[in-house]
Amino acid sequence: MILKIANGNLILPNGVKRANLYVKDGFISEISTKDKKFDRLIDATNSFVFPGLIDAHTHLSLQQGEYHTAGDFQKSAALAASQGITSVIDYLPQDTEEIPVNGAFVNYSFHKVITTPVNYKYIKGYVAKGITSFKIFTTYSKNGWMLNDGQIRDLMLHVKRAGAILEVHCENDGMVKENLRHMPPVIENLSKIREPLCELEAVNRMCFLAMNTGVHLHIVHTTLPASWTIINNYRKKGAKITWETCPQYLFLHDMLLERNDNYLYTFAPPLRDKDAMTTMRALVLKGKADIITTDHCAFTKDQKLSSKDISRIPMGLPSIGFSFRLILELFDNPKNFNKAAALLSLNPAKLFGIKKRGALKRGFHADIAIIKEISSRPIELPSLSLSGANPYSHVNSRWRVINTIVNGEIAWQAGDLKHLAGHFLKRAI
Ligand SMILES: [Zn+2]
Numbered sequence: 001m002i003l004k005i006a007n008g009n010l011i012l013p014n015g016v017k018r019a020n021l022y023v024k025d026g027f028i029s030e031i032s033t034k035d036k037k038f039d040r041l042i043d044a045t046n047s048f049v050f051p052g053l054i055d056a057h058t059h060l061s062l063q064q065g066e067y068h069t070a071g072d073f074q075k076s077a078a079l080a081a082s083q084g085i086t087s088v089i090d091y092l093p094q095d096t097e098e099i100p101v102n103g104a105f106v107n108y109s110f111h112k113v114i115t116t117p118v119n120y121k122y123i124k125g126y127v128a129k130g131i132t133s134f135k136i137f138t139t140y141s142k143n144g145w146m147l148n149d150g151q152i153r154d155l156m157l158h159v160k161r162a163g164a165i166l167e168v169h170c171e172n173d174g175m176v177k178e179n180l181r182h183m184p185p186v187i188e189n190l191s192k193i194r195e196p197l198c199e200l201e202a203v204n205r206m207c208f209l210a211m212n213t214g215v216h217l218h219i220v221h222t223t224l225p226a227s228w229t230i231i232n233n234y235r236k237k238g239a240k241i242t243w244e245t246c247p248q249y250l251f252l253h254d255m256l257l258e259r260n261d262n263y264l265y266t267f268a269p270p271l272r273d274k275d276a277m278t279t280m281r282a283l284v285l286k287g288k289a290d291i292i293t294t295d296h297c298a299f300t301k302d303q304k305l306s307s308k309d310i311s312r313i314p315m316g317l318p319s320i321g322f323s324f325r326l327i328l329e330l331f332d333n334p335k336n337f338n339k340a341a342a343l344l345s346l347n348p349a350k351l352f353g354i355k356k357r358g359a360l361k362r363g364f365h366a367d368i369a370i371i372k373e374i375s376s377r378p379i380e381l382p383s384l385s386l387s388g389a390n391p392y393s394h395v396n397s398r399w400r401v402i403n404t405i406v407n408g409e410i411a412w413q414a415g416d417l418k419h420l421a422g423h424f425l426k427r428a429i
Pocket of ligand 1: 057058059295
């Protein structure tokens with residue numbers, strides 16, 4: 001069976017090219033302006049054909065205290081597929097060996113979360129299973145998730161020895177705790193309690209430790225231009241550090257915490273001021289970020305409104321349903337879409353050891369997203385939204401995902417879910 005995606009504007013690593021793309025046995029078999037034999041046709045005239053997105057930071061099915069995120073893994077993966085995402089890397093808590101998947105509309109892998117000290121053999125065991133990245137926190141001691149600096153140093157040495165990657169959530173726990181003693185724990189104070197200095201201190205400390213242990217450190221959900229300055233300085237000294245940011249830090253800012261619907265914006269690290277947001281956008285457009293992820297963690301309005309206390313409200317926002325359409329707006333001109341594709345597909349594939357994915361290239365797995373331009377309008381809630389929340393309703397977008405193809409099978413077409421073609425991705429170093 002040969003699928004022909006005809007006459008689309010293909011987003012290739014070096015730019016946009018109008019051509020036909022052929023898929024055979026789950027792989028991209030040819031990219032050509034010539035007409036070849038086919039069995040099935042998708043007409044992509046006036047559309048843009050992207051490599052399927054790889055979202056390397058999701059929480060599709062997470063238990064957070066007494067709350068579980070809206071929907072299960074399969075339903076959340078379906079939402080991802082409807083937005084052009086073809087692979088996700090989710091998180092496996094330390095005490096959990098497996099998240100029930102039951103068939104997925106997208107490919108999936110996991111980062112292993114480490115919340116109590118482990119030895120080298122433990123790390124090596126996960127690497128052998130294709131789980132080649134680990135995640136730690138410098139905060140949330142109250143939840144029992146935080147490692148101390150000595151434990152982090154030891155873990156860095158193990159991860160370095162195994163050739164794996166260590167991810168870190170950077171916020172200074174002590175500073176957050178002290179701020180909580182001086183300020184009421186209300187949503188309006190979220191950005192002040194988890195202030196920029198909390199992130200900057202932890203980024204600086206983790207970068208310093210990474211430089212001295214030699215580990216490849218990846219800093220998740222970076223929110224501040226000053227964090228990038230710190231990272232860049234350590235990189236210049238030879239430290240191996242990469243970083244990501246998320247659409248929430250590129251499209252939302254802390255004034256939203258003053259609104260009546262401020263419960264939509266409760267997550268950590270929190271929103272920063274408008275200047276920080278504007279500079280983060282500029283950094284992303286200049287190609288300074290390594291990857292863009294979502295940190296998708298969707299709770300319903302009822303769950304979010306269950307308390308007014310930020311230490312009780314389940315934290316997170318549903319970015320998977322909006323990210324692609326937002327990032328396309330950020331890059332604006334289709335001439336720059338290859339730069340968006342680098343951040344959303346190719347770089348995450350390379351960074352996290354996902355082989356033969358992340359680009360439209362002959363011989364690569366056929367993970368593809370096809371989008372069409374529509375009239376500019378406030379970004380709509382995706383039809384498969386599980387939380388019912390739209391934190392981006394004030395932002396306009398003019399893009400819609402028409403088709404998503406996973407492993408050569410159509411997962412999403414014209415508003416309908418099709419095949420469950422996703423599978424576990426065994427990653428390599
Ligand atoms: Zn996260």
